[in-house]
Amino acid sequence: MFGMGFAEILIIGIIAILFLGPDKLPQTMVEIAKFFRSVKRTVASAKNSIEEELHISELKEEAMSYKKELTSAGGELNRLTTLDKISDGFDDLKESVKVDIEEDADKPAKEPVQPEVVTFEKKQKKPSEKPKENDAKKEES
Structure with missing residues (x-):
């Protein structure tokens, strides 16, 4: 039982009888058993x-693995939701452009505007002042 042989248990019993005596031995055995x-x-x-x-601790580990799995699934769901929102935004933009194109197609076309002809007049050259000076010198002489 405790790694003791029969001889060792017998020796302990003999010592107990000698030490306690025959009157206290049964009560002591009951207390030892208790x-x-x-x-x-x-x-x-x-x-x-x-x-x-x-x-x-095993349950905690399992719960943490479920939490990690749910977090990754939530991230994926958020990414897909964002993609759906972007897709809806593109669809709204597409419809808006389609409506604008249809409205423009229903309007009559404007008459083309003729380009305006622009001409520049040539300026006449002013007589230079130098000949006037020469004329003044001729008059003095």
């Missing part, structure tokens, strides 16, 4: 607590 039962219950309780904690 002590071992309480130790056994305590060990079993600790074992169950540890197993529960291990199971809880």
Whole structure:
């Protein structure tokens, strides 16, 4: 049971009889049995607590994996929703342009405007002042 052989248990029993005496030995054996039962219950309780904690940690790990999976799925859903919004925006723009084109097609075309002819007049050259100076010199002489 405890890694002890029959001879070792017999020696412990003989020492207990000599030490306690035959009157106290039965009561002491009952108390020792109660002590071992309480130790056994305590060990079993600790074992169950540890197993529960291990199971809880496994559940936490599983919950974290589900959370990670849901987060990635939510990101994908947001991306798809954004793409749908952009697509709807393009569809709205497409309809708007289509309506504008149809409205313009229904209007009668304006008459073409004739280009205006622009001409520039040539300026006449003014007589230069130098000949006037020469004329003034001729008059003085």
